[in-house]
Amino acid sequence: MSFLWEGIKEAARLVATGDAATLHAVWVSLLCTAVSITLAAVIAVPYGAWLGLYRPRGRRTQVFFLRVGMSVPTVVIGLLVFGLLSRRGLLGSFDLLYTQIAIIAGEFLLAFPLLGTLAHGATAELDPEVVETPLTLGAGRWRAMLKVLRERRVAIVAAYLAAFGRCITELGIAITVGGNLRLHTRTLPSSIQLELSRGEFGKALAPGILLVLLACGAALITHRLSRESEA
Amino acid sequence: MRPALFLLVLVLVSACGSGTGDHARRLRLATTTSTRDSGLLDDLLADFYKLHPMEVQVIAVGTGQALALGARGDADIVLVHARSREDAFMAAGHGLLRRDVMWNDFVILGPPADPAGIRGTTDALEALRRIRASGARFVSRGDDSGTHIRERALWKLAGGPPTGADAYLDAGQGMGRCLVIADEKGAYILADRGTYLSFRKRIDLEVSCAGDVRLRNPYGAMIVDPDKHPDVNAAGARLFLDYLTSSRGRSRIASYRMDGKALFHPHAPG
Incomplete structure (x- = not known):
C-alpha cells in the first residue's frame, strides 16, 4: 500500500512542478483528440442523424457496419493506418507516419463509428413528426435535420464526450502510428506505458492521474448537461 | 555472515x-x-x-x-x-x-542512402559525430534500457547528441519497434546485433558501423x-x-x- 502511496506522491510532485514532458503529453493528447473527434463529428453526426430520421434504403446495413466499426480493436485501426502511411504504403511518400496527423487519422477512424451510431440512436426513436413538421413548413431535409439535432443537443454532446473519452485514453493507435516520440507524439497513455517499461511506477502514475482527471471532467460535463435537460 | x-x-x-x-x-x-x-x-x-x-x-x-x-x-x-x-x-x-x-555487440545501423557517409567506419564516435554534423535523423530508444544507456554514453563521448528535435527522435520503446521507426524514417540507430539480425529481412537499414570495442x-x-x-x-x-x-x-x-x-x-x- 505504501508503494502505491509513494507513487501518488511522486505523481503529485510531477504535476505540481509542471514537468515539461508531462505537460507536452497533455497537450498532444488534447490536441489530437479534439481535432480527430471534431472532424469525425462534423461528418458522422449528420450521417447518423440522416439514417435515423429519414430511414434511407440500406439503413440497416449501414447501421450494422457502424456497429461493426465500433468493435474493431484500436490496435487493428493502428495497423490499418500504419499500412497506409508506411513508407511502403499507399500514402508513404508524405512521410506522415509517426506524426500527430497519423494519430489524428487513427482516432478519427475510432471516433467515427461511435459518433455515427450514437447520433443514429439519438434520432431513430423520435416521433416521425419532429421532422415532418418543419418539412411541411417548407424547410429542406437538411435544415429539418439540423433543427432536430439542435433539440437533441444534449445527446449529441454526450456522444461527443464519449468519443473524447475513448480517444484521449487510446494507447494502441498512439504507439503504433504515433511512435511515442518525445515532444512530438508522446501522449498521456503512451507516457504511462513508457514509464512502466522503465520501472518508474511513480512517474507512470502522474500521466495516469492527469488522464483520469480529463476523463472525469468529460463525464462531469455530460452529467451536468443531462441533469439540465431533465430540469 | x-x-x-x-x-x-x-x-x-x-x-x-x-x-x-x-x-x-x-x-x-x-x-x-x-x-x-x-x-x-x-x-x-x-x-x-x-x-x-x-x-x-x-x-x-x-x-x-x-x-x-x-x-x-x-x-x-x-x-x-x-x-x-x-x-x-x-x-x-x-x-x-x-x-x-x-x-x-552493438551496431550502428543506417539507411542505404547513408546521408552521414559513415558506412564502413569502425570508429563509433566518429560515426556519431558525422551523423550529428550531417543533420541526419537518429532514433533513440529513450526507455532506460541497456541499449539506451550505452547510446547515451556513446553520445556523451562523441560530444553530445544532435540537438534538433526533428533530428533526434526519442521513441521510448523496445528495440524492435525502434528499428521499425528508424527504418520508416530513414534514420540511424544503435541496435544490438541479435535484434538487427532477426529484423534484417524486413527492413532496409544496413550496418553502417561495427567492430569498435566501445560497442561491446x-x-x-x-x-x-x-x-x-x-x-x-x-x-x-x-x-x-x-x-x-x-x-x-x-x-x-x-x-x-x-x-x-x-x-x-x-x-x-x-
Missing part, C-alpha cells in the same frame, strides 16, 4: 520446497527483450531443463524494469546488460551474487537477495547462474547461431 545466511536460506527454501512442491521449482527470470527475441534464452532453457526439471518464467522487459522487478523481489534472478546499473543494484544490496555471463555489450546475471524478499527462490537462481557460467552453458552460448551467425560470446572464465 553472508555465506552463513545464504546457507540458512538455502535450507529454508529447500524445506519450503519439499513442503509445497512447486515453489522451489518455479524460477522467475527477469531479463531484457534481446535475450528472448534472439532465441538464445529458449535454447539455453531447453538445455537447462535437461539438467534441472524446473519451471522458468521469463519476464522479458527493458533493463530498467528488469532491475526494478529484482529490487522489488518480483524476480529471482536478473539477466541484463548495463554494467553501471548492475553495480548500483549490487551496491544497494538488492543482489546476493553477480557474475559476468557473456557479451554480444556485456551481460551480467544477479541473484536477488533472499534476505530482503524471503519468497525469492535463491537456490533455483543459483542453479541457473551456475549453469550459465559452467563449461556446458558457455559452449551452448558460443555455439548458438542465428541466421548462421554467432551472436553471443561467453565470458572467459577466471
Whole structure:
C-alpha cells in the first residue's frame, strides 16, 4: 500500500512542478483528440442523424457496419493506418507516419463509428413528426435535420464526450502510428506505458492521474448537461 | 555472515520446497527483450531443463524494469546488460551474487542512402559525430534500457547528441519497434546485433558501423537477495547462474547461431 502511496506522491510532485514532458503529453493528447473527434463529428453526426430520421434504403446495413466499426480493436485501426502511411504504403511518400496527423487519422477512424451510431440512436426513436413538421413548413431535409439535432443537443454532446473519452485514453493507435516520440507524439497513455517499461511506477502514475482527471471532467460535463435537460 | 545466511536460506527454501512442491521449482527470470527475441534464452532453457526439471518464467522487459522487478523481489534472478546499473543494484544490496555471463555487440545501423557517409567506419564516435554534423535523423530508444544507456554514453563521448528535435527522435520503446521507426524514417540507430539480425529481412537499414570495442555489450546475471524478499527462490537462481557460467552453458552460448551467425560470446572464465 505504501508503494502505491509513494507513487501518488511522486505523481503529485510531477504535476505540481509542471514537468515539461508531462505537460507536452497533455497537450498532444488534447490536441489530437479534439481535432480527430471534431472532424469525425462534423461528418458522422449528420450521417447518423440522416439514417435515423429519414430511414434511407440500406439503413440497416449501414447501421450494422457502424456497429461493426465500433468493435474493431484500436490496435487493428493502428495497423490499418500504419499500412497506409508506411513508407511502403499507399500514402508513404508524405512521410506522415509517426506524426500527430497519423494519430489524428487513427482516432478519427475510432471516433467515427461511435459518433455515427450514437447520433443514429439519438434520432431513430423520435416521433416521425419532429421532422415532418418543419418539412411541411417548407424547410429542406437538411435544415429539418439540423433543427432536430439542435433539440437533441444534449445527446449529441454526450456522444461527443464519449468519443473524447475513448480517444484521449487510446494507447494502441498512439504507439503504433504515433511512435511515442518525445515532444512530438508522446501522449498521456503512451507516457504511462513508457514509464512502466522503465520501472518508474511513480512517474507512470502522474500521466495516469492527469488522464483520469480529463476523463472525469468529460463525464462531469455530460452529467451536468443531462441533469439540465431533465430540469 | 553472508555465506552463513545464504546457507540458512538455502535450507529454508529447500524445506519450503519439499513442503509445497512447486515453489522451489518455479524460477522467475527477469531479463531484457534481446535475450528472448534472439532465441538464445529458449535454447539455453531447453538445455537447462535437461539438467534441472524446473519451471522458468521469463519476464522479458527493458533493463530498467528488469532491475526494478529484482529490487522489488518480483524476480529471482536478473539477466541484463548495463554494467553501471548492475553495480548500483549490487551496491544497494538488492543482489546476493553477480557474475559476468557473456557479451554480444552493438551496431550502428543506417539507411542505404547513408546521408552521414559513415558506412564502413569502425570508429563509433566518429560515426556519431558525422551523423550529428550531417543533420541526419537518429532514433533513440529513450526507455532506460541497456541499449539506451550505452547510446547515451556513446553520445556523451562523441560530444553530445544532435540537438534538433526533428533530428533526434526519442521513441521510448523496445528495440524492435525502434528499428521499425528508424527504418520508416530513414534514420540511424544503435541496435544490438541479435535484434538487427532477426529484423534484417524486413527492413532496409544496413550496418553502417561495427567492430569498435566501445560497442561491446556485456551481460551480467544477479541473484536477488533472499534476505530482503524471503519468497525469492535463491537456490533455483543459483542453479541457473551456475549453469550459465559452467563449461556446458558457455559452449551452448558460443555455439548458438542465428541466421548462421554467432551472436553471443561467453565470458572467459577466471
